[in-house]
Amino acid sequence: xxxxxxxxxxxxxxxxxxxLRMRIIEALRTQEGSPRQVAxxxxxxxxxxYHHFAALEQAGLITLEGTRQRRGVxxxxxxPAARQFVVDRALFEGPQRRxxxxxxxxxxxxMFAVTLEELRSGVxxxxxxxxxxxxxxxxxxxxxLAPGKLPLLMRRLRELVAxxxxxxxxxxxxxxxxxxxxxxxxxxxxxxxxxxxxxxxGKSSKGIRxxxxxxxxxxxxx
Numbered sequence: 001x002x003x004x005x006x007x008x009x010x011x012x013x014x015x016x017x018x019x020l021r022m023r024i025i026e027a028l029r030t031q032e033g034s035p036r037q038v039a040x041x042x043x044x045x046x047x048x049x050y051h052h053f054a055a056l057e058q059a060g061l062i063t064l065e066g067t068r069q070r071r072g073v074x075x076x077x078x079x080p081a082a083r084q085f086v087v088d089r090a091l092f093e094g095p096q097r098r099x100x101x102x103x104x105x106x107x108x109x110x111m112f113a114v115t116l117e118e119l120r121s122g123v124x125x126x127x128x129x130x131x132x133x134x135x136x137x138x139x140x141x142x143x144x145l146a147p148g149k150l151p152l153l154m155r156r157l158r159e160l161v162a163x164x165x166x167x168x169x170x171x172x173x174x175x176x177x178x179x180x181x182x183x184x185x186x187x188x189x190x191x192x193x194x195x196x197x198x199x200x201x202g203k204s205s206k207g208i209r210x211x212x213x214x215x216x217x218x219x220x221x222x
Contacts, residue, residue, distance in 0.1 A: 005061075005082035010091055010100040015059040017106035019113040021052050025061065025080045030171045032065045034075040053078065061085065108181070115179040142185065150184065157182055 007013055016022065020042075027038045035053050039046040056062040062078045069075075087107075091100045119138075122128035129135045145153070157180060164178055 001079055002082045003084070005085050006088050007085055008088045008090070010096075010103045012059045012061065012085075013087055013091070013100075013103040013107050015055050016061060016085065017103060017110045018052070019110045019117065020049070021056055021061075022110055022114050024049065024052055024056065028062065028078055028080050029083065032077045032079045034068075034077055036070075036075065111179060115177055118177050150182075154182060 007016075016025075023042055024038055027033065027041045033041075035049040036046045039049055042049075053062070057064065057078070061081055063081050065077045065079050067074050067076055087104055091097070091104075119128065123130070130138075161178070161180060
Protein backbone atom coordinates (compact mmCIF):
# COMPACT_ATOMS: atom_id res chain seq x y z
CA UNK A 1 0.00 0.00 0.00
CA UNK A 2 1.50 3.30 -1.09
CA UNK A 3 1.70 6.26 1.29
CA UNK A 4 -0.24 8.87 -0.73
CA UNK A 5 -2.57 8.75 -3.71
CA UNK A 6 -3.09 12.01 -5.60
CA UNK A 7 -6.71 12.31 -6.73
CA UNK A 8 -6.57 13.93 -10.16
CA UNK A 9 -10.15 13.14 -11.18
CA UNK A 10 -13.16 14.86 -9.61
CA UNK A 11 -15.13 11.62 -9.95
CA UNK A 12 -12.78 10.01 -7.39
CA UNK A 13 -13.53 12.81 -4.94
CA UNK A 14 -17.27 12.37 -5.51
CA UNK A 15 -17.00 8.63 -4.78
CA UNK A 16 -15.14 9.37 -1.57
CA UNK A 17 -17.74 11.92 -0.47
CA UNK A 18 -19.79 9.47 1.59
CA UNK A 19 -19.40 8.88 5.35
CA LEU A 20 -19.82 5.11 5.09
CA ARG A 21 -17.18 4.85 2.36
CA MET A 22 -14.74 6.78 4.50
CA ARG A 23 -15.45 4.40 7.37
CA ILE A 24 -14.84 1.44 5.06
CA ILE A 25 -11.44 2.77 4.01
CA GLU A 26 -10.47 3.46 7.63
CA ALA A 27 -11.50 -0.05 8.65
CA LEU A 28 -9.26 -1.51 5.93
CA ARG A 29 -6.18 0.55 6.82
CA THR A 30 -4.83 -1.81 9.49
CA GLN A 31 -5.76 -5.11 7.84
CA GLU A 32 -7.16 -6.31 4.55
CA GLY A 33 -10.75 -7.44 4.78
CA SER A 34 -13.94 -8.44 3.03
CA PRO A 35 -17.28 -6.63 3.06
CA ARG A 36 -18.44 -9.13 5.69
CA GLN A 37 -15.50 -8.41 7.97
CA VAL A 38 -15.86 -4.65 7.60
CA ALA A 39 -19.59 -4.95 8.27
CA UNK A 40 -18.79 -6.67 11.57
CA UNK A 41 -16.44 -3.81 12.52
CA UNK A 42 -18.97 -1.13 11.59
CA UNK A 43 -21.93 -2.94 13.10
CA UNK A 44 -23.97 -3.17 9.92
CA UNK A 45 -25.06 -5.76 7.35
CA UNK A 46 -22.68 -6.87 4.54
CA UNK A 47 -25.42 -6.32 1.96
CA UNK A 48 -25.35 -2.63 2.83
CA UNK A 49 -21.68 -2.41 1.87
CA TYR A 50 -21.39 -4.31 -1.40
CA HIS A 51 -22.20 -1.43 -3.75
CA HIS A 52 -19.93 0.90 -1.73
CA PHE A 53 -17.03 -1.55 -2.12
CA ALA A 54 -17.75 -1.75 -5.86
CA ALA A 55 -17.75 2.05 -6.22
CA LEU A 56 -14.50 2.41 -4.25
CA GLU A 57 -12.80 -0.31 -6.28
CA GLN A 58 -13.94 1.14 -9.60
CA ALA A 59 -12.60 4.57 -8.57
CA GLY A 60 -9.23 3.06 -7.68
CA LEU A 61 -9.55 3.93 -3.99
CA ILE A 62 -9.36 0.32 -2.78
CA THR A 63 -7.61 -2.62 -4.41
CA LEU A 64 -8.31 -6.36 -4.45
CA GLU A 65 -5.57 -8.13 -2.47
CA GLY A 66 -6.81 -11.70 -2.80
CA THR A 67 -9.62 -14.14 -2.09
CA ARG A 68 -10.40 -16.86 0.42
CA GLN A 69 -12.97 -19.57 0.93
CA ARG A 70 -15.40 -19.25 3.80
CA ARG A 71 -18.24 -21.75 4.23
CA GLY A 72 -18.24 -22.49 0.53
CA VAL A 73 -18.29 -18.81 -0.44
CA UNK A 74 -15.40 -16.96 -2.05
CA UNK A 75 -14.66 -13.75 -0.15
CA UNK A 76 -12.81 -10.90 -1.82
CA UNK A 77 -10.23 -9.17 0.38
CA UNK A 78 -9.45 -5.46 -0.07
CA UNK A 79 -6.98 -2.83 1.12
CA PRO A 80 -6.98 0.96 0.54
CA ALA A 81 -4.96 2.05 -2.47
CA ALA A 82 -2.99 4.38 -0.17
CA ARG A 83 -2.75 5.40 3.48
CA GLN A 84 -4.08 8.85 2.61
CA PHE A 85 -5.70 10.54 -0.37
CA VAL A 86 -4.78 14.06 -1.46
CA VAL A 87 -6.88 16.14 -3.85
CA ASP A 88 -4.86 17.63 -6.71
CA ARG A 89 -5.11 21.43 -6.68
CA ALA A 90 -5.19 21.39 -10.47
CA LEU A 91 -8.86 20.36 -10.16
CA PHE A 92 -9.60 23.94 -9.07
CA GLU A 93 -8.24 25.47 -12.26
CA GLY A 94 -10.15 26.07 -15.48
CA PRO A 95 -13.84 26.47 -16.31
CA GLN A 96 -14.96 23.43 -14.27
CA ARG A 97 -13.43 24.62 -11.00
CA ARG A 98 -16.75 25.50 -9.33
CA UNK A 99 -18.35 22.13 -10.08
CA UNK A 100 -15.21 20.28 -8.99
CA UNK A 101 -15.00 22.43 -5.90
CA UNK A 102 -18.50 21.27 -5.00
CA UNK A 103 -17.17 17.69 -4.96
CA UNK A 104 -14.56 18.68 -2.39
CA UNK A 105 -17.25 20.37 -0.28
CA UNK A 106 -19.22 17.11 -0.36
CA UNK A 107 -16.13 15.18 0.73
CA UNK A 108 -15.57 17.64 3.58
CA UNK A 109 -19.21 17.24 4.60
CA UNK A 110 -18.68 13.47 4.77
CA MET A 111 -15.57 13.94 6.93
CA PHE A 112 -17.44 16.09 9.42
CA ALA A 113 -20.38 13.66 9.38
CA VAL A 114 -18.04 10.83 10.42
CA THR A 115 -16.61 13.03 13.17
CA LEU A 116 -20.07 13.97 14.44
CA GLU A 117 -21.22 10.36 14.38
CA GLU A 118 -18.26 9.20 16.50
CA LEU A 119 -18.64 12.15 18.88
CA ARG A 120 -22.34 11.43 19.37
CA SER A 121 -21.82 7.70 19.89
CA GLY A 122 -18.99 8.37 22.36
CA VAL A 123 -21.14 10.74 24.41
CA UNK A 124 -24.09 8.36 24.39
CA UNK A 125 -21.89 5.43 25.44
CA UNK A 126 -20.17 7.47 28.15
CA UNK A 127 -16.71 6.85 26.66
CA UNK A 128 -16.03 10.44 25.57
CA UNK A 129 -13.68 12.08 28.15
CA UNK A 130 -15.19 15.55 27.82
CA UNK A 131 -13.86 16.62 31.23
CA UNK A 132 -10.27 15.57 30.47
CA UNK A 133 -8.57 18.32 28.45
CA UNK A 134 -5.52 16.13 27.97
CA UNK A 135 -7.55 13.62 26.00
CA UNK A 136 -10.34 15.59 24.30
CA UNK A 137 -10.76 19.08 22.86
CA UNK A 138 -13.61 20.59 20.85
CA UNK A 139 -13.83 24.08 19.42
CA UNK A 140 -14.75 26.28 16.49
CA UNK A 141 -13.46 29.82 16.13
CA UNK A 142 -13.95 32.65 13.66
CA UNK A 143 -10.87 34.84 13.96
CA UNK A 144 -9.71 38.15 12.51
CA LEU A 145 -6.04 37.51 11.82
CA ALA A 146 -3.25 39.98 11.17
CA PRO A 147 -2.04 40.12 7.55
CA GLY A 148 0.35 37.28 6.74
CA LYS A 149 -0.60 35.28 9.84
CA LEU A 150 -2.75 32.65 8.07
CA PRO A 151 0.13 31.00 6.13
CA LEU A 152 2.13 30.71 9.37
CA LEU A 153 -0.79 29.07 11.18
CA MET A 154 -1.36 26.77 8.23
CA ARG A 155 2.25 25.60 8.32
CA ARG A 156 2.08 24.95 12.06
CA LEU A 157 -1.20 23.07 11.67
CA ARG A 158 0.28 20.84 8.98
CA GLU A 159 3.31 20.19 11.17
CA LEU A 160 0.99 19.16 14.01
CA VAL A 161 -0.94 16.81 11.72
CA ALA A 162 2.31 15.29 10.45
CA UNK A 163 3.47 14.80 14.06
CA UNK A 164 0.21 13.04 14.92
CA UNK A 165 0.51 10.77 11.89
CA UNK A 166 4.11 9.93 12.76
CA UNK A 167 3.02 8.94 16.29
CA UNK A 168 0.56 6.35 14.98
CA UNK A 169 1.41 2.81 16.08
CA UNK A 170 -1.27 1.01 14.08
CA UNK A 171 -3.30 -1.89 15.42
CA UNK A 172 -3.34 -2.01 19.22
CA UNK A 173 -3.03 1.75 19.69
CA UNK A 174 -5.66 4.09 21.12
CA UNK A 175 -8.04 5.18 18.33
CA UNK A 176 -8.52 8.96 18.17
CA UNK A 177 -10.24 11.28 15.71
CA UNK A 178 -8.45 14.39 14.45
CA UNK A 179 -10.51 16.60 12.15
CA UNK A 180 -9.09 19.92 11.00
CA UNK A 181 -10.30 22.88 8.96
CA UNK A 182 -8.56 26.22 8.51
CA UNK A 183 -9.56 28.57 5.71
CA UNK A 184 -10.43 32.22 5.00
CA UNK A 185 -14.11 33.16 5.22
CA UNK A 186 -16.17 36.19 4.23
CA UNK A 187 -16.56 38.12 0.99
CA UNK A 188 -13.02 39.40 0.56
CA UNK A 189 -11.08 38.12 -2.42
CA UNK A 190 -8.22 35.79 -1.40
CA UNK A 191 -4.79 37.42 -1.26
CA UNK A 192 -2.27 35.60 -3.42
CA UNK A 193 0.92 34.51 -1.72
CA UNK A 194 4.32 35.67 -2.96
CA UNK A 195 5.21 34.13 -6.31
CA UNK A 196 1.62 33.27 -7.21
CA UNK A 197 1.00 36.21 -9.55
CA UNK A 198 2.03 36.68 -13.13
CA UNK A 199 3.36 39.82 -14.78
CA UNK A 200 -0.10 41.37 -15.08
CA UNK A 201 -1.10 40.57 -11.51
CA GLY A 202 -3.21 37.56 -12.46
CA LYS A 203 -2.93 34.21 -10.73
CA SER A 204 -0.25 31.88 -12.00
CA SER A 205 -0.56 28.12 -11.79
CA LYS A 206 3.17 27.97 -11.02
CA GLY A 207 2.45 29.33 -7.56
CA ILE A 208 0.05 26.49 -6.73
CA ARG A 209 1.39 23.48 -4.87
CA UNK A 210 -0.48 20.67 -6.54
CA UNK A 211 -1.86 18.16 -4.10
CA UNK A 212 -1.14 20.38 -1.12
CA UNK A 213 -4.72 21.12 -0.10
CA UNK A 214 -5.22 19.53 3.27
CA UNK A 215 -10.39 15.56 3.45
CA UNK A 216 -8.96 13.06 6.15
CA UNK A 217 -10.62 13.74 8.80
CA UNK A 218 -10.48 10.25 7.68
CA UNK A 219 -8.22 8.95 4.97
CA UNK A 220 -8.66 11.81 2.66
CA UNK A 221 -7.33 15.33 2.69
CA UNK A 222 -7.50 18.22 0.29
